[in-house]
Amino acid sequence: MAATNNKLTLPLLAAAMLQFAPLALPAHAAAPQVHSQAPGYYRMMLGEFEITVLSDGTHAFPIDTVMNNITPAQIGRDLDDAGLAQPLQGSINAFLVNTGKRLILIDAGAGALYGDCCGRLLQHLRAAGYQPEQVDMVLLTHLHKDHAGGVMRQGAAAFPNAVLRVAQGEADYWLSKSEQDAAPEFLRSFFDSARAAVAPYQAAGRFQPYAAYGQLEPGIRSLPAPGHTPGHAAYLVESQGRKLLVWGDIVHVAPLQFPHPDATVKYDSDAAGAQRQRRELLDMAASQRMVVGAAHIAFPGLGRIGKTGGPVGTGGSYRWLPVNYEGTPGAD
Template sequence: MAATTTRFTLPLMAAAMLQFAPLAPPAQAGAPQVRSQAPGYYRMMLGDFEITVLSDGTHAFPIDTVMNNITPAQIGRGLDDAGLAQPLQGSINAFLINTGSRLILVDAGAGALYGDCCGKLLEHLRAAGYKPEQVDTVLLTHLHKDHAGGVMRQGAAAFPNAVLRMAQGEAHYWLSASAQAAAPEFLRSFFDSARAAVAPYQAAGRFQPYAAFGQLEPGVRALPAPGHTPGHAAYLVESRGRQLLVWGDIVHVAPLQFPHPEATVKYDSDAADAQRQRRALLDMAASQRMVVGAAHIAFPGLGRIGAPGGASPGYRWLPVNYEGAPGAD
């Protein structure tokens, strides 16, 4: 009899409890999704220098139509291993160096040349605590639109007090009418955008290409890295024995070009030179344990290079460890 009573009583008790249970609070998911990213800057210390990476935005990188010397199977496997798919969003990063006495910007993003995806560098510069008027020098790795477009804003110099510098060979090529006439059709608009970008600095007497690679500022050296463009440069930043290699367009797509450094892009002016420079700088950065500042690796584009060896068939990208409050290195 006891078993029968329990069998019928428990469901009745449960139903009674449900009648008096408090109702769940109303859901708050009616709040709209924000759909915007955090301000695109990231800070680290390099010895006595403060490095601030600035995002200009991300854009869809058309791997299938741009990359050469790599098979579709290798592309598919590389993206799949990284958990990525096409269209791949490529970062556009620039690097602000505060030496304590000078403020130096390496590359300036695309500005208005890539549309609404990009042109966020000035906004992020201000969010990071700086003003465009405070920049003393802008160093360009090369004069492609996504590195030089941001030095100009509505026809005026975006950095009105800065000197604009790049390798003389780079300036000579992209400002040359004869080079433009001989270039592939898809590159000809790059010559127009290069001339427009440098024009305000030329007019102000602040356009100063350098004839020789080497030290340009205390702690900042220019290194030749031709191949992607004829006068492409990298910049080696050093303070208290710490090194940062800002290498421009040595790598465009990390999950493909680290395991396959032979992979090139159709925008390379000399694919063979681009391959040689990639291997040389990868080996240098790996052997000397440099931090690399990469223009197109996922923001903030700071990491070290793991050399091939053991079970690893190719180079590896080792992102820097995030620091919430960067202090002295």
């Protein structure tokens, strides 16, 4: 009797299961892939100032031919520890400071000088809700292509109403024909690029190098940081006791130069000076719990500095502590 009941039950069970079987619906996974990032801007509040980080793009950084004072074994180990491999994509970041009264851009990316990888700063500036004509001042940390190239567009000023400022020592060096003739061959095109970048601002009377480091605008002052270039500057932005240190090219490759701060790049004008400035600014940022705005750390390049291997000022190594992402920008 039990066997007969089982034979009768099986067809009924199969019919019941069919009622709950998924229907064969058409798939939509064949939608085309986008292959592009979202607009590259990120905001945070610094006291009363609104900071908008703008990405100019990323480019393959040639670690194997550029990095000095670090061994291939250390490079391989540190990149592996960070889950990275060569070629490593390096970010090019710029920092827009809205004080409520003035709109000030610190560094301007590479513009057209690095090819198709970069030159997206103006696109991202507009996506962030601004227009190039609204920028009142552009402060450059130095006149290398990936920081100054973006101030021009097809030979004209990309920020037509802005005053362009850089340390006088930086301008004196990169705008000098005699310094260009004495420079290593691989650096000579940088002089041509610097002259081309500042030319439209010079013509308009808007190129104004500053002779002394210090306060340039309420809440913004320049700090001497020579080494990477002769007149390299950092900018300290401060509002309501909050501090942001925009440090230019103090660090190029975070996973290498935080554990090995004496690692340099061949583009450093003075490698020993670059090492010294790196440790001084790392110690300052760590001891004062500043937020750092880094030109070449993964976008948005905002973070704090942690110290390992001993107290601040005693040597050792460092670590990068990225700021926590906030969907609605709040005060740091």
